[in-house]
Amino acid sequence: MPLNRKHPLDTMFHPKAIAVIGASTNATETGWVKRLIESCYQGKIYPVNPKAKEISGLKTYSNISDVPDSVYYAILNVPAQAATQALRDCVARGVKFVHCYTAGFSENGNPEGKRLENELTKIIKGSQTRLLGPNCMGVYCPASGLTFSEDFPKEKGRIAVVSQSGAEASRLVLLCQDVNLYFSKVISYGNAADLDAPELLDYLTNDNVTDIIALYIEGVKDATLFISAVRKCLAKKPVIILAAGTTANGARASLAHTASITWNEDQWHDFFRQTGAIPAATMDGMADIIQGLMRFKNMKGKRTAIIGRGGGIGVVAADICESTGLTVPPFSRATQKKLLKIRPDAGAAFGNPVEPKLGMEGAAEFYLQGLPIIDADTATDIILIQMAIDIYGGHGPDLAQTVIESAYALCAATDSIKKPLAVSLFSGGRTDTILAAVAARDILTKAGIAVFPGVESAARAISKVSRYRGF
């Protein structure tokens, strides 16, 4: 696509005016109008509701045909039975994109739902109007202020999401926000009566503010089109896919969710082999892979150095790394001697895993002195650090201070080292250790260090990223 020409879908993310058809008159709930105002949407908002004159301080229209200016995007928030007429009105008005939030179409399993959905597609056929949904949350684009949740951050980022599930998309946004990662565009597209994954992927492939694409998908309608879109995307940027409804009961649930006919595990297995897309099993796993892709810079391989905090935990960590396809090779004799010198303790071990045998109170010093030594050893490519605040933090009044100091020491050490870091920050369930972990995670992720809730998730992310990068 030429640089000076806009992609046809671009208006969906940056509409100059939005109509909310069926705008809520309930002042206590956060309806679509209030949500757009709160998220600082910059364009014009036209509430449409025949029963109101004004909603959230905005003049309200009886019908979209009464709106005086052009409408680029309409949100349908009316019952399914009324949605067809509302869509007809939008087509007549020349609205470019209609997001049908309304549910109760083919996913409800009744012939009437199916009929209504067919009606929707018939209405837009041959028109200039494109339909997103029905049965979906729509678009979140922090650059334009368009959103579907008042809890979403206003910060812009470089991750895009294409998701049939609004709930799973929301989880990903919040999980990433927790580690200071933000989004360019999120599209919840539900039943995909018109706009579907291949076209949305095509847009994001060419979107120069998007570096990574996360896809939650239940149904693939046209396999050739889908595979082709994913391949074109992968030629430019990574695509991570959570394929849902892959089991018999998952497929039945998907049918009730978005009326999707799903692929089974074998079909997806073949797909991932054919395309090289990155598979994720859950949204937590998706968030972990995204962190790895964004933060494992200068990664040269999958040989993992482990800095532990207690022998058994290190043994299990080595097992987990190896089980996920990584290796944990021993350091050179010279490296081991250097590490022994900064921590001459009978209970310590330096082979890899390194077990400095310290409570959290000695961690900061070990990171500053030990990390450069491990960084210089040629046996490993990436450093996995286990910060086990739950068992080594202790529950004294100094806990938060000690943990925060360790986190800052890690950030300081990172400046001088070349290998990527993965921090496994397990906090346990006590309030004091959790809050200390939340504070540490914020410091570390703001400094661009990848932080995971455990060794399993860290190892899985390292493994997936290293496989994607060809190691």
Next chain:
Amino acid sequence: MPLNRKHPLDTMFHPKAIAVIGASTNATETGWVKRLIESCYQGKIYPVNPKAKEISGLKTYSNISDVPDSVYYAILNVPAQAATQALRDCVARGVKFVHCYTAGFSENGNPEGKRLENELTKIIKGSQTRLLGPNCMGVYCPASGLTFSEDFPKEKGRIAVVSQSGAEASRLVLLCQDVNLYFSKVISYGNAADLDAPELLDYLTNDNVTDIIALYIEGVKDATLFISAVRKCLAKKPVIILAAGTTANGARASLAHTASITWNEDQWHDFFRQTGAIPAATMDGMADIIQGLMRFKNMKGKRTAIIGRGGGIGVVAADICESTGLTVPPFSRATQKKLLKIRPDAGAAFGNPVEPKLGMEGAAEFYLQGLPIIDADTATDIILIQMAIDIYGGHGPDLAQTVIESAYALCAATDSIKKPLAVSLFSGGRTDTILAAVAARDILTKAGIAVFPGVESAARAISKVSRYRGF
């Protein structure tokens, strides 16, 4: 074993007098003496240190031979070079159990470490003294006040742990405490120069205050003895095993940790098939299985009902359940109709997963009304509830109150239902949602409801418990 005769190891858990050899004179650190006092150990404590007259207000002796009364348990906290003489003194004094906390024996890889460890076993040979360790944390027994961490709870429970790793044992204690589960006895046994897993298992098999045994093991010295001990135990109570050092690099780490020669994955695979012991991959997994065993009462099978909070999350949950060996069969038409009646919403689904399509604010009512209906349906055996506070909580001031009300509603509903519940409580990483989740978890687990941090961990626990119970 006759009921009126004590097991020979019983004194190790309930010693009437303890000597701490090499008691710390550093008043600022929590040494063994201070730890025993703080944990309300009821017997006599004899600090031994030639350089002190008094430690933590207790008369201190130059040598254990100076202690005026019988000593049943001694903790060796002296350097490895001094440990042999200290052990000789204990044998001469007739001490029944010596816990060698000291590290620097065969696990350090030097011939001198190996020689010193051989020396330890020679010293006790033919004597009345048994050795725990070296290189271990020793015993935690809340009933007697014996402990190895000042952070451990004083509450007694019915779970026992046998672990070569003190850190992993500690993690398990803290993970279980987070869900209000407590311990009868925990033994960290390190290099196992004398006391080893088979004998410890034999004790716990016959221990009538222990219902469940968790084992973390790196090295099996005598396979026949070990398999026999596990089988005898399984005849009476469940045994869950985290086998560590099963990979090549894990095995190398284990050698440096406890000098153990480990089994590989194939050997463990055979073992689990032969014995029926329950395998755990991590301590988090171990804690989840323990919860399942303790809290899935009246479980009749593995057919799982899922109460979700958003379509896509339910689809993924169904996939996860089926992938871990569970089934998610649809409810009867009658059940679906009843559920629809209490929640007539276009976006809801009632097939299983149930998707009540509510924010957290409607959750309490749905639990009270919906759970009895799902309980009465004959298609399922266990109910998995997804409380996704992170996405459905919202971040308003009412969050904590709403979540706590939902938790109490679940507890109230439980009184009248027969099927076991598993709650998947995902909190996200924001402080407000985390604190709400911690409060809810405490309410639920105090009421005896099993709570897991996610659907994956819940499904795995249900699967392992159902397999153990023969479903």
